[in-house]
Amino acid sequence: MIPYGKQDISEDDIQRVVEVLKSDYITQGPVVSQFESAIAKQCHAKYAIACNSATSALHIACLALGVGQGDIVWTSPISFVASSNCALYCGASVDFIDIDINSGNISPEKLTEKLAQAQKNNTLPKAIILVHLAGQSCQMDKIKQLTKQYNIALIEDASHAIGARYQGYPVGSCQFSDITIFSFHPVKIITSAEGGMAVTNNQELARKMQRLRSHGITNQSDEMTEPSHGPWYYQQIELGFNYRMTELQAALGLSQSSKLAKFVEQRNNLASYYDKAFNHSAITPLTPQSDAYSAYHLYIVLLPELDKSKHKQVICALRDHNIFAHVHYIPIHTQPYYQNLGFNLGDFPVAEEYYNRAISLPLFPQLTVKEQDYIIETLLNVIK
Numbered sequence: 001m002i003p004y005g006k007q008d009i010s011e012d013d014i015q016r017v018v019e020v021l022k023s024d025y026i027t028q029g030p031v032v033s034q035f036e037s038a039i040a041k042q043c044h045a046k047y048a049i050a051c052n053s054a055t056s057a058l059h060i061a062c063l064a065l066g067v068g069q070g071d072i073v074w075t076s077p078i079s080f081v082a083s084s085n086c087a088l089y090c091g092a093s094v095d096f097i098d099i100d101i102n103s104g105n106i107s108p109e110k111l112t113e114k115l116a117q118a119q120k121n122n123t124l125p126k127a128i129i130l131v132h133l134a135g136q137s138c139q140m141d142k143i144k145q146l147t148k149q150y151n152i153a154l155i156e157d158a159s160h161a162i163g164a165r166y167q168g169y170p171v172g173s174c175q176f177s178d179i180t181i182f183s184f185h186p187v188k189i190i191t192s193a194e195g196g197m198a199v200t201n202n203q204e205l206a207r208k209m210q211r212l213r214s215h216g217i218t219n220q221s222d223e224m225t226e227p228s229h230g231p232w233y234y235q236q237i238e239l240g241f242n243y244r245m246t247e248l249q250a251a252l253g254l255s256q257s258s259k260l261a262k263f264v265e266q267r268n269n270l271a272s273y274y275d276k277a278f279n280h281s282a283i284t285p286l287t288p289q290s291d292a293y294s295a296y297h298l299y300i301v302l303l304p305e306l307d308k309s310k311h312k313q314v315i316c317a318l319r320d321h322n323i324f325a326h327v328h329y330i331p332i333h334t335q336p337y338y339q340n341l342g343f344n345l346g347d348f349p350v351a352e353e354y355y356n357r358a359i360s361l362p363l364f365p366q367l368t369v370k371e372q373d374y375i376i377e378t379l380l381n382v383i384k
């Protein structure tokens with residue numbers, strides 16, 4: 001079976017992890033700091049906070065921005081459930097912004113309308129969590145203008161988009177947002193097995209997230225309520241979690257990060273090969289944005305018409321041919337848990353149409369031309 005994505009781990013990555021295993025620290029230590037510095041440097045952000053997953057990073061990002069009971073957080077219905085669950089963890093409620101079918105990202109027009117309506121109803125969100133679907137940045141300039149106008153915090157869930165660029169800025173530069181989150185899960189662009197990171201240019205947010213990932217504890221004297229008792233002293237000043245990354249994970253992530261540009265370039269090359277093959281066919285790849293460079297975490301195509309049974313047929317036929325096609329994502333508001341919160345089918349019609357037309361094709365650095373030709377030929381045959 002050709003998977004839709006897979007990690008690319010080489011001998012030097014393994015060596016870095018082995019070295020850590022033989023060193024003094026195996027939980028958060030100097031290699032975590034090195035990994036944080038490498039990612040901060042890569043995306044031109046001032047601060048980076050490594051966590052044990054992107055989900056934890058999203059949770060503490062929401063908390064750092066003050067999201068809590070009584071607040072509303074908006075995100076995209078076309079994402080992994082973690083993009084939305086993180087707000088629920090904080091006691092906030094969630095709402096969604098419908099997408100633009102061509103990019104799969106939230107529609108700035110829909111956002112504009114929804115904000116105007118929310119202002120009238122006094123239901124403006126405290127924060128918006130954007131998702132750069134498949135590695136392609138959202139339209140940050142328009143979105144930032146809106147969040148500034150309404151004074152709303154902005155988080156980028158860039159779990160798909162490390163190594164991507166928007167208007168020349170690396171995703172994670174936080175030029176357009178308060179905090180950006182990356183995931184290092186093995187299907188993502190670079191991996192630390194499990195792992196995630198929050199980056200920001202705001203020192204206060206960075207310090208708050210550093211405390212929240214480790215029980216709410218500080219060892220910074222300027223954050224303490226009284227002078228330090230001595231070199232052993234620390235204070236818990238708020239309620240945090242154990243969301244720390246291990247040195248083993250950081251060693252793998254750090255080693256992988258040195259290959260980020262290469263991985264993203266390989267993914268772009270594979271994507272253009274697909275693009276060319278589907279040109280003038282009934283298959284439409286998600287439309288790339290002109291002022292962005294995608295990290296191509298996923299290669300997603302849309303079937304021409306909304307035909308649920310055909311969509312299922314095509315995916316099953318691909319799997320029958322040993323091609324592990326997938327769907328990213330099931331609209332979050334249609335999940336039973338979210339239906340119980342009051343969401344209904346039909347609430348975000350474009351996301352629902354997208355769900356019945358989208359197919360993720362295999363895309364990962366070691367995918368061969370032969371495999372790609374086989375995938376293309378099989379897909380074009382099965383849609384006939």
Ligand SMILES: *Cc1c(COP(=O)(O)O)cnc(C)c1O
Pocket residue numbers: 053054055056079080082083131157159160182183184185194195196
């Ligand atoms: C993978 C993913 C997450 C969660 O990442 P973990 O590191 O597995 O917690 C969150 N959001 C999106 C969009 C993702 O793709």
